[in-house]
Structure formats: structure tokens, C-alpha cells
Amino acid sequence: MTGSGGNRAMERQELVGRVRGLEDEIRRLVVGQQRVVHDMLVGLLAGGHLMVEGLPGLGKTLLVRVLAAGVGGSFNRIQFTPDLMPSDISGHTLYDMKSETFRVRKGPVFCNFLLADEINRAPAKTQSALLEVMQEQQVTIEGRTFPVQRPFLVMATQNPIEQEGTYPLPQAQLDRFLLKLFIDYPGEQEEQTMLREVTRDALADTLDTTGVRQVLQPAEIQRLQQMSARLRVDDQIIAYVVRIVRAAREWNGIETGPGPRGGIALLRAARAGALLDGRGYVVPDDVKGVALAALRHRVRLTTDMEIEGYSPDDLLREVIDSVDAPRV
Numbered sequence: 001m002t003g004s005g006g007n008r009a010m011e012r013q014e015l016v017g018r019v020r021g022l023e024d025e026i027r028r029l030v031v032g033q034q035r036v037v038h039d040m041l042v043g044l045l046a047g048g049h050l051m052v053e054g055l056p057g058l059g060k061t062l063l064v065r066v067l068a069a070g071v072g073g074s075f076n077r078i079q080f081t082p083d084l085m086p087s088d089i090s091g092h093t094l095y096d097m098k099s100e101t102f103r104v105r106k107g108p109v110f111c112n113f114l115l116a117d118e119i120n121r122a123p124a125k126t127q128s129a130l131l132e133v134m135q136e137q138q139v140t141i142e143g144r145t146f147p148v149q150r151p152f153l154v155m156a157t158q159n160p161i162e163q164e165g166t167y168p169l170p171q172a173q174l175d176r177f178l179l180k181l182f183i184d185y186p187g188e189q190e191e192q193t194m195l196r197e198v199t200r201d202a203l204a205d206t207l208d209t210t211g212v213r214q215v216l217q218p219a220e221i222q223r224l225q226q227m228s229a230r231l232r233v234d235d236q237i238i239a240y241v242v243r244i245v246r247a248a249r250e251w252n253g254i255e256t257g258p259g260p261r262g263g264i265a266l267l268r269a270a271r272a273g274a275l276l277d278g279r280g281y282v283v284p285d286d287v288k289g290v291a292l293a294a295l296r297h298r299v300r301l302t303t304d305m306e307i308e309g310y311s312p313d314d315l316l317r318e319v320i321d322s323v324d325a326p327r328v
Helices: 003-029 034-046 059-072 086-092 124-136 190-197 218-229 235-250 258-278 284-300 303-307 312-322
Strands: 050-053 075-079 091-096 100-104 113-117 138-141 146-148 154-160 181-182 254-256
Touching: 003 034, 003 059, 003 218, 003 258, 034 059, 034 154, 034 218, 034 258, 034 284, 059 075, 059 113, 059 154, 059 258, 059 284, 086 091, 086 138, 091 138, 100 146, 100 258, 113 124, 124 138, 124 154, 181 284, 218 258, 235 254, 235 258, 235 284, 235 312, 258 284, 284 312
Parallel strands: 050 154, 050 181, 075 113, 113 154
Antiparallel strands: 091 100, 138 146
């Protein structure tokens, strides 16, 4: 191994070790959501955004708060409502009577970690304002363009039950999220652990995040994202990803399959998963490990399959099992 190659490997090993420390720090407070925490970090290292579906009160806000504290990043939360305007997200200009000039008041989107709570409760125009920032990594206010902070991660939530007064995201907009994650109820032992932690303070009904240990710097997250993007991928792995995506498009029961962006997302997430495992290359298990999260929101089932109670995950598992993995 050359000197520069050895230095890069040592740097990768050190930073990945600290990401694992961040994962432990998050799991210390967010109990019972190990898979969600892991996939959230995969999304962070891949430089993507996350759609999270789960019932209220399962720790979505806490999850992002602890992540932001663990990397010393700024955090904002936007509660999406039917009367929310695009300017409530991006910002607007105000006329300053004293200086007789217009000044810019930046919106909550100017942060490292943004929780977009119940994004489907706002109308399409407001949803588009956020999705544009996610795509362009910049905000335009009255003709002036401002870059968002880096790293920049949006975690948008949807409620799977309450549908009244919602504006479901079109498929083209869902496609902009790298991963879709599910937050479920914790197990019995994990819920007991959480209750013990919360009830130590009789006045509190949530876990205290003030004691979160900062493990990484925002600049180090950007460095990890660069490492992830440059991780070595064998041509056989690329072909494997393409075969999975193409098989999903033609699978019986799937009306609309993932487009090319789905394959790109799957490969990006697989790279980040490999990096999180401490490797400088991608193996088939990395692809399998993130395939459901990367593809479940990019497929639409036929009406018959939905009536029979099938979910996108059910059919995607069949697709993945049907595609032979390369030996690399």
C-alpha cells in the first residue's frame, strides 16, 4: 500500500470509528430503532434526504435533534400545515424603515438538519419550495440566491393513518428522497428502558438531549460524504443494481417500477453502507441491505395487489431474491 493510500485508509478508519460512536450516542437516547438509526446515517453519508413514515410520538424529532447535536450542526423543525406558505420555509425580505432598505430574513431551511414534519399536510406549492431546496442546495429569495449550510439533510415525515386534510406527494417528488424509512413501536424491554430514562425527571415527558456528546464536526461529515462518493464499485456491482431495478419494473404486481434515479440512489446508499462498515469497496450485501429503503417509495403496486394486502416491501423482497448476486 502506498503512503498516500495508507493515509487515506487511516483517515477513513478514524472517521468511520467516530461515526460508529455517533451511532452509539443516538441509540443511547433513541431506543428500539436500531435499523432506522443505521439507515439514517447511511443517508447522511450518502448526502441524501430521508422520508420517514411512522405514528406520532415514536421519536422522529428526537432522532434528528440528537443527530444534529452529535455533529455540532444546527437543527430546525417545520410543522407543515395547510396554510404554510413557501416563504415560511425559504424566507422573505423586509423593509427596514430605519435604513430605508430591504433586508433578507432567512427561513428555517437555513440549517444543517431540518425536520419537515407531516410534509403532506401542506399544499403542493409549499411542498415544492422545500423539494427545490433539497435538489438545488440553494434558496432564492426575491431574486437573490443563497446556498444552504453543509452538510444539509432533510428528514420529512408522513403519518400513515391520518389522511384527512393531506396533500400526498406526487411520485416525481417522492423520487427525490434517497431513502424511505419506517419507524415502528419499540420492543417491550426497550420501551421499559425508555420509561425509566424519562421518569427520572418527574416534570419531563421526553428524553433530555442536553447531555449529547459531540462526536464529529460538520466539516468531517462532508469529508465522509466525499469518501462515500469515491468508494470503489466493481462493474459487476453496477450490473447487479441495474438488474434489480429492471426486474422491479417488469415484476408481476408492480404497476410502476423505479426509474434510473432509483438505481442511482441504490448505488449511493450501498456505497455509504460499505463505508459505514469500514470498507473501501462495495459488496452485494451492501446493495441488499439498503435496497428496500432505496426503492420502496419508487414503486407503485397494482390495485389487485393492494387489495390483497401486499406492500411494496413484499414484492421488492421477491425481486431481490430473484436476481443472482455477483461473486466479488
